[in-house]
Amino acid sequence: MVGDEYLTVSISKKSFRVLIGLTKKQPWLEERMDALVQLIYKDCSSQEQKDLILELLYRFEYMSSKKFNDVLNTMAEEIVTDPDLEDETTQLVAMAADSSADSSQYILYALKVIFQKLGWEKYKQTNNFGRAYKSYKNRNNFKNLVLIDEFVGSGKTVLSRVKEIRRVFDGNGISDYSIRVRCLVSAESGVKAIADEGIDFMTQIILKKGISGYQTWCVVKNQINLMLSLESILKKEYGGHSLPSLGYGGVESLYCRESGNTPNSVFPIFWWPAYSDESKRSTVLIRAMGDA
Amino acid sequence: MNTIDNLQRTILKCLAVSSGKLDEYTLFKRSRVGFADFSKAYRKLKDKKIIREVDNFVFITADGAGEAKKILSLLQSKEKPWRQIPKEYIGEIISGNSQYVPSIKLLDKTTFKF
Numbered sequence: 001m002v003g004d005e006y007l008t009v010s011i012s013k014k015s016f017r018v019l020i021g022l023t024k025k026q027p028w029l030e031e032r033m034d035a036l037v038q039l040i041y042k043d044c045s046s047q048e049q050k051d052l053i054l055e056l057l058y059r060f061e062y063m064s065s066k067k068f069n070d071v072l073n074t075m076a077e078e079i080v081t082d083p084d085l086e087d088e089t090t091q092l093v094a095m096a097a098d099s100s101a102d103s104s105q106y107i108l109y110a111l112k113v114i115f116q117k118l119g120w121e122k123y124k125q126t127n128n129f130g131r132a133y134k135s136y137k138n139r140n141n142f143k144n145l146v147l148i149d150e151f152v153g154s155g156k157t158v159l160s161r162v163k164e165i166r167r168v169f170d171g172n173g174i175s176d177y178s179i180r181v182r183c184l185v186s187a188e189s190g191v192k193a194i195a196d197e198g199i200d201f202m203t204q205i206i207l208k209k210g211i212s213g214y215q216t217w218c219v220v221k222n223q224i225n226l227m228l229s230l231e232s233i234l235k236k237e238y239g240g241h242s243l244p245s246l247g248y249g250g251v252e253s254l255y256c257r258e259s260g261n262t263p264n265s266v267f268p269i270f271w272w273p274a275y276s277d278e279s280k281r282s283t284v285l286i287r288a289m290g291d292a
Numbered sequence: 293m294n295t296i297d298n299l300q301r302t303i304l305k306c307l308a309v310s311s312g313k314l315d316e317y318t319l320f321k322r323s324r325v326g327f328a329d330f331s332k333a334y335r336k337l338k339d340k341k342i343i344r345e346v347d348n349f350v351f352i353t354a355d356g357a358g359e360a361k362k363i364l365s366l367l368q369s370k371e372k373p374w375r376q377i378p379k380e381y382i383g384e385i386i387s388g389n390s391q392y393v394p395s396i397k398l399l400d401k402t403t404f405k406f
Binding site: 019020023030031 | 327332335348
């Protein structure tokens with residue numbers, strides 16, 4: 001069987017060309033060879049499905065630690081040079097809502113040193129969006145809220161956070177405050193959804209939908225169907241979460257950060273851990289399923 | 293830091309003995325390295341500008357030629373220090389016509405007629 005080729009020494013020239021082309025563009029796949037071979041040679045049941053998977057992997061935005069650092073620095077510079085923001089009145093708020101660790105808090109922590117280098121010391125850091133009002137109330141200075149997150153998919157989370165913050169502040173009679181949202185990477189659909197609500201939003205990188213953003217509508221239709229048929233081999237439900245077909249919110253994301261948790265708006269074929277027959281999958285991307 | 297590790301050396305060696313030019317796939321097969329390791333070492337060699345790739349063909353660069361030469365000279369070296377026997381293990385060399393006492397058991401019965 002073709003999938004076993006990798007396990008012995010003999011990979012055919014054709015397979016080699018395919019794999020080396022992929023690892024040249026996406027070197028991180030080298031660490032996930034078993035999962036990659038399984039995905040391409042076992043999960044895919046037709047050449048068209050295989051071609052689609054290869055096309056999507058080739059298009060993947062995998063953020064290296066170095067790029068993450070560069071992008072984080074640019075985001076920080078944009079905040080610090082915003083003409084309407086000052087050190088003393090700004091509150092950096094992580095998008096996190098509950099008590100589990102969240103990448104928005106990781107970003108907030110990473111920003112500490114960067115902000116110090118850029119000359120900001122007096123601003124407030126709030127590691128949970130629910131505490132934004134409390135931070136404001138303690139000293140009425142921190143009225144310019146900057147909501148921070150690593151990745152925005154459909155934008156639903158951002159919209160609900162902003163709505164809640166407005167509810168609390170307005171409900172307490174506060175009118176002198178502002179909300180900005182800043183993130184590193186956003187799907188196009190998220191950018192639009194947030195802009196439609198008139199929220200001040202900036203992102204460093206914008207990603208188009210993985211399939212729909214790149215092809216003409218008839219090719220899109222065909223490729224979406226291929227992806228749906230690929231998804232049919234996956235277990236429909238896992239740990240209380242249902243399979244987010246085409247990525248949560250249909251966002252079709254192709255993004256992951258090195259050492260980061262895979263966003264659930266990424267096509268589940270790349271990270272869903274179980275097949276429909278309950279057997280485990282070895283996946284090219286990993287997502288912590290505690291809060292899938 | 294321009295140290296070249298063993299995997300990279302293996303691949304560079306294969307390329308060097310093939311007049312410095314080889315098809316990617318052939319290089320992979322001849323190196324007998326697993327795919328993931330090959331991909332990694334191959335990329336590192338390219339990043340260090342020791343080799344370059346054009347249209348699926350791999351060449352040793354001018355900079356890489358120095359490294360390749362080191363490896364080739366090791367291969368062609370007449371000296372094999374690991375083959376040199378320490379004095380204390382070399383036995384006495386007996387000259388061709390010197391007398392010795394034979395072992396009767398080992399002598400051919402018909403030739404020596406006993």
